[in-house]
Amino acid sequence: xxxxxxxxxxxxxxxxxxxxxxxxxxxxxxxxxxxxxxxxxxxxxxxxxxxxxxxxxxxxxxxxxxxxxxxxxxxxxxxxxxxxxxxxxxxxxxxxxxxxxxxxxxxxxxxxxxxxxxxxxxxxxxxxxxxxxxxxxxxxxxxxxxxxxxxxxxxxxxxxxxxxxxxxxxxxxxxxxxxxxxxxxxxxxxxxxxxxxxxxxxxxxxxxxxxxxxxxxxxxxxxxxxxxxxxxxxxxxxxxxxxxxxxxxxxxxxxxxxxxxxxxxxxxxxxxxxxxxxxxxxxxxxxxxxxxxxxxxxxxxxxxxxxxxxxxxxxxxxxxxxxxxxxxxxxxxxxxxxxxxxxxxxxxxxxxxxxxxxxxxxxxxxxxxxxxxxxxxxxxxxxxxxxxxxxxxxxxxxxxxxxxxxxxxxxxxxxxxxxxxxxxxxxxxxxxxxxxxxxxxxxxxxxxxxxxxxxxxxxxxxxxxxxxxxxxxxxxxxxxxxxxxxxxxxxxxxxxxxxxxxxxxxxxxxxxxxx
Amino acid sequence: xxxxxxxxxxxxxxxxxxxxxxxxxxxxxxxxxxxxxxxxxxxxxxxxxxxxxxxxxxxxxxxxxxxxxxxxxxxxxxxxxxxxxxxxxxxxxxxxxxxxxxxxxxxxxxxxxxxxxxxxxxxxxxxxxxxxxxxxxxxxxxxxxxxxxxxxxxxxxxxxxxxxxxxxxxxxxxxxxxxxxxxxxxxxxxxxxxxxxxxxxxxxxxxxxxxxxxxxxxxxxxxxxxxxxxxxxxxxxxxx
Numbered sequence: 001x002x003x004x005x006x007x008x009x010x011x012x013x014x015x016x017x018x019x020x021x022x023x024x025x026x027x028x029x030x031x032x033x034x035x036x037x038x039x040x041x042x043x044x045x046x047x048x049x050x051x052x053x054x055x056x057x058x059x060x061x062x063x064x065x066x067x068x069x070x071x072x073x074x075x076x077x078x079x080x081x082x083x084x085x086x087x088x089x090x091x092x093x094x095x096x097x098x099x100x101x102x103x104x105x106x107x108x109x110x111x112x113x114x115x116x117x118x119x120x121x122x123x124x125x126x127x128x129x130x131x132x133x134x135x136x137x138x139x140x141x142x143x144x145x146x147x148x149x150x151x152x153x154x155x156x157x158x159x160x161x162x163x164x165x166x167x168x169x170x171x172x173x174x175x176x177x178x179x180x181x182x183x184x185x186x187x188x189x190x191x192x193x194x195x196x197x198x199x200x201x202x203x204x205x206x207x208x209x210x211x212x213x214x215x216x217x218x219x220x221x222x223x224x225x226x227x228x229x230x231x232x233x234x235x236x237x238x239x240x241x242x243x244x245x246x247x248x249x250x251x252x253x254x255x256x257x258x259x260x261x262x263x264x265x266x267x268x269x270x271x272x273x274x275x276x277x278x279x280x281x282x283x284x285x286x287x288x289x290x291x292x293x294x295x296x297x298x299x300x301x302x303x304x305x306x307x308x309x310x311x312x313x314x315x316x317x318x319x320x321x322x323x324x325x326x327x328x329x330x331x332x333x334x335x336x337x338x339x340x341x342x343x344x345x346x347x348x349x350x351x352x353x354x355x356x357x358x359x360x361x362x363x364x365x366x367x368x369x370x371x372x373x374x375x376x377x378x379x380x381x382x383x384x385x386x387x388x389x390x391x392x393x394x395x396x397x398x399x400x401x402x403x404x405x406x407x408x409x410x411x412x413x414x415x416x417x418x419x420x421x422x423x424x425x426x427x428x429x430x431x432x433x434x435x436x437x438x439x440x441x442x443x444x445x446x447x448x449x450x451x452x453x454x455x456x457x458x459x460x461x462x463x464x465x466x467x468x469x470x471x472x473x474x475x476x477x478x479x480x481x482x483x484x485x486x487x488x489x490x491x492x493x494x495x496x497x498x499x500x501x502x503x504x505x506x507x508x509x510x511x512x513x514x515x
Numbered sequence: 516x517x518x519x520x521x522x523x524x525x526x527x528x529x530x531x532x533x534x535x536x537x538x539x540x541x542x543x544x545x546x547x548x549x550x551x552x553x554x555x556x557x558x559x560x561x562x563x564x565x566x567x568x569x570x571x572x573x574x575x576x577x578x579x580x581x582x583x584x585x586x587x588x589x590x591x592x593x594x595x596x597x598x599x600x601x602x603x604x605x606x607x608x609x610x611x612x613x614x615x616x617x618x619x620x621x622x623x624x625x626x627x628x629x630x631x632x633x634x635x636x637x638x639x640x641x642x643x644x645x646x647x648x649x650x651x652x653x654x655x656x657x658x659x660x661x662x663x664x665x666x667x668x669x670x671x672x673x674x675x676x677x678x679x680x681x682x683x684x685x686x687x688x689x690x691x692x693x694x695x696x697x698x699x700x701x702x703x704x705x706x707x708x709x710x711x712x713x714x715x716x717x718x719x720x721x722x723x724x725x726x727x728x729x730x731x732x733x734x735x736x737x738x739x740x741x742x743x744x745x746x747x748x749x750x751x752x753x754x755x
Contacts, residue, residue, distance in 0.1 A: 509571075515668070
């Protein structure tokens with residue numbers, strides 16, 4: 001008899017742990033209810049969660065909905081807010097008026113027609129994102145992406161969330177244990193017990209004795225207790241590509257409880273990195289992500305203070321180390337790593353939580369029936385996950401290599417070809433003559449960043465793809481129609497959508513309807 | 516603008532209310548909020564549907580009186596040609612706690628024409644008494660309706676619907692943001708839930724909601740008749 005997989009143990013109770021538990025448990029409710037499948041989460045009562053990653057991807061909507069979470073409850077308990085994308089300021093030239101949007105809506109008609117060559121040929125003086133998508137103006141106006149009458153998880157304009165990670169994990173915990181039948185064990189792991197084949201048989205804990213399981217998920221964060229310490233999978237550093245290796249984070253209050261709040265992440269480039277600025281209903285989260293090779297901590301603190309202004313001088317600044325990179329193997333033997341245990345990258349495009357979702361979903365959907373087929377699933381998991389990390393690194397680096405800034409060594413060093421992955425270099429060569437679109441190599445199922453994202457960053461930062469106007473003739477009238485559609489939709493949404501702050505207040509008061 | 520004050524037999528002794536149904540007095544409403552107690556009276560004339568309050572997103576029940584904004588197809592020279600929903604009958608009146616309140620800026624309120632509120636001795640006239648009786652139905656009715664709707668939502672037997680109508684003048688209307696009973700989900704309810712609905716009197720209300728959908732084509736016919744007689748058919752007139 002092959003050894004069946006009946007118990008999945010997740011070690012670590014942060015965002016990664018509880019999201020993974022929820023996604024797996026929701027997918028396997030039938031068996032959990034019948035008592036033939038168990039999800040157990042082992043959490044140390046002593047270790048504090050890191051709680052970074054206040055930005056998410058729109059995928060989180062589907063993940064939460066599938067877990068049976070009420071979006072209204074999520075907003076109310078996680079200090080959550082809408083995110084319609086990111087605005088990148090001073091990344092290209094560093095000038096005051098240098099900014100572009102990476103919105104979450106796809107360009108108009110993206111599945112039928114590539115508007116990029118038309119914009120390149122005749123942009124009518126508009127930015128690329130304004131030419132193809134209404135979301136930039138919506139963000140400029142501080143509007144919400146939906147209305148109070150829009151059902152939970154439905155969007156008028158595509159959206160993700162900004163959230164308070166310190167509140168998100170306990171919120172998920174309550175849902176997972178209360179609704180999804182996840183068993184929660186508060187215990188410190190003392191040792192990891194391996195079989196002769198190198199599988200994890202059980203963990204010995206201080207408070208709850210030995211806990212056995214068939215499949216393990218390492219969500220222990222930077223400690224990487226299972227995948228790193230017990231199974232010895234090495235870490236692949238990519239600090240040579242992405243230089244930022246520290247963050248200074250601070251939380252600042254609003255001047256007034258009803259102060260306007262942005263529905264996008266603001267990311268402003270600095271001399272040795274960039275500053276994130278995220279609006280939650282109760283506070284703003286701000287942080288300077290920088291390279292310690294290019295800036296002292298003192299200089300970085302001064303940069304952060306300048307950004308925040310004098311009004312908030314006495315706030316506590318938390319320093320978070322960033323070690324950019326990921327594991328050589330994400331699933332070894334009977335242990336998969338998810339979250340910071342799998343790797344970490346600067347939060348430039350909020351890739352942390354979306355990677356947790358994608359990994360957890362893959363685990364849930366491909367849950368091996370028994371130990372005999374586990375290695376086949378593990379090989380797939382490793383292949384897909386490594387591909388994803390590679391593409392995220394390429395995409396993050398793209399933000400740096402397109403800069404024209406030469407005002408500091410940080411920016412100059414970033415465009416050094418020796419620091420640019422080969423694959424990205426090749427793509428940049430190719431994109432000089434053809435713009436990224438559907439038929440590009442971004443064709444994997446659940447690509448983290450679709451070709452549209454590359455378009456927004458490339459053309460937002462002034463990259464030019466050579467376009468033969470004759471090549472546009474064929475689709476000229478269709479493109480014109482899409483352009484007009486976009487102008488109309490933009491006008492309509494600007495008139496229709498409420499202010500971001502206003503809608504969040506209404507959600508807190510009245511809630512959103514499930515249908 | 517509204518200026519709602521508590522009704523006072525001294526201060527408002529001389530007020531007159533134009534209670535008749537007329538577009539210029541505020542009866543020009545396409546969709547009027549209703550309460551469950553009215554359902555039997557409503558469904559013989561109107562589609563009774565669910566919609567969401569634009570300000571709070573909360574569901575409410577309403578009677579559909581027309582297709583275009585401000586269109587009440589039941590309004591004629593002789594007033595309202597069917598059972599008139601309580602929310603239209605109430606005119607300028609509100610409740611403030613246990614008191615009756617009035618919106619002094621409502622076009623029905625004046626000093627000259629209409630129904631008196633108080634007699635010479637300051638006692639309520641039969642008209643005001645009828646308003647007080649109406650409010651006694653409407654106020655608890657709103658609460659009962661809310662609980663009824665909450666039950667439908669919890670049972671997940673509500674679904675969105677769009678009314679798509681083509682009229683004799685060739686124009687088409689799509690009325691959105693409407694909801695009704697999801698018949699498949701309703702039929703699939705477990706016996707315990709059905710018995711519970713029956714005991715609470717909700718089964719009857721659900722069937723009335725479903726039956727009232729048959730009033731949609733009747734309402735469309737009513738609009739078509741206006742084209743025929745050329746009265747009040749704004750869009751038809753503009754096309755011809």
